[in-house]
Amino acid sequence: MYLNGRILPEQEAAISPFDIGLLRAYAVFDLLRTVNGAPFMLTEHLRRFRLSAAHLGLVVPVADDAVFSAVDELLRINEHREATIRMVLTGGVSPDGMSFDPSTPTFFILTHELHEPPASTYTEGARLLIREHSRELPEAKTTGYLTALKNRPAVVEVGALDLLYHDGGVISEAATASFYLVRDGEIHAPSEGVLWGTVGSFALGLVRDRYDIVPGPMTLDDAFSAEEAFLTSTTRGVVPIVRLDDRPIGDGRVGPVTKDLMAAFRAAAFGDPESGEAGSGE
């Protein structure tokens, strides 16, 4: 792993117990995957990572080139088939568990093996469980996943893919992905109170000449009267969503707009519209 300017074995990498990212969850991160061993959209993810940091008054302490080099070296050393790359920035070590010096943050990069969901997730579609929850500081990708992890046993138990968050019926996003609806042949996207989706923006950009893309609030009622729903995530790509809790979306099957978008994304990202199912995570 990479930690504050050095590449070192994970067993030797010690995070201080006084780190404010641990004691007070004052931290942001970003996550991306490799495609054929090379980082996919690293520039965009690094840009989002820097924006998340700015929301917390923090600055990623190295230039883009140094991040590119560190990621390359980690991928070379760790020899993953395909990897998830995780960049984390915290406020650094705190003497008293409350104050910290933003000029000495903790910055580290980890890689994991990429885990892929079964192909049926893409061919048959996935299910989300609905939970009322608003993320704190939703425009930043913070480490706050309490509600997501607390509900994870329920998600796993019923074979769902993720949670769908709403606030008083207004949909924001999935716990680890962006969420979209297809209504009257248009693609509807929440535009406020959500994290900017890297893969979502990329994928929608590929089909914007074929479909109108409508940003704005959407409700659970809108979802249940929609023709289709899908999510986008860095490690999973475009995933059809065919059920929320126990209720189907549309006819409960993967719809034509989602199929078209999946094919366009796979062709652009993997060079093959039939393969390249992406991993679990976000």
Add this chain to the structure above:
Amino acid sequence: MYLNGRILPEQEAAISPFDIGLLRAYAVFDLLRTVNGAPFMLTEHLRRFRLSAAHLGLVVPVADDAVFSAVDELLRINEHREATIRMVLTGGVSPDGMSFDPSTPTFFILTHELHEPPASTYTEGARLLIREHSRELPEAKTTGYLTALKNRPAVVEVGALDLLYHDGGVISEAATASFYLVRDGEIHAPSEGVLWGTVGSFALGLVRDRYDIVPGPMTLDDAFSAEEAFLTSTTRGVVPIVRLDDRPIGDGRVGPVTKDLMAAFRAAAFGDPESGEAGSGE
């Protein structure tokens, strides 16, 4: 410090970069102070710590006796004048940054030197800044302090003591303390959506024969028409609050009910109603 059953130097205590408390903020903690070198209300704080853990599906992995022994040893080794004692429990190390095994949590105990606010905080009263925010899982003392820390520069800049959180005008608590109002000679306490206050419960118990204590929702309007306001916290005890943002509470001075409560608390906790101002923190 104490880490997973061992006492070791802080420099040797390594938290894994894969700890889910760091990567996903899946962690709870509790905090207490010493009085004359001895832990104050450790049993109550440990009970609250175990309840917080249960909200996350976690279990503090050792018996009370082992915690008592570890705390005693840390206080003996670290030689603080007076200490803040911090117990932290996370979901443990995660292989993929999402899943974890609740049977192997990370549990550590740190001690800091207790920092005390100036005596004028108690004689002249303190100010809070108002922010709209609802804590995620408010009945548990989680490590989620994003809003608190992001607003800390503003708090420090104007010489305020803390933030006061509300949701649509309904008051919950201060960022690191419980908050109460005195109206018509009665003490009003929020009862839902807040952390159970150890010192608050103790202090109010001392005066319940002299004042009616009314649990229930309270609004910002209630605060501005109240006679007095105060907060309670583990390290600061009972603190008069005389201003919210730029507006005074009552006549902007420390009122008789708060003075009575401060004296009762100091007598019970420190054996001296005139001394023993408590520390900053929570």
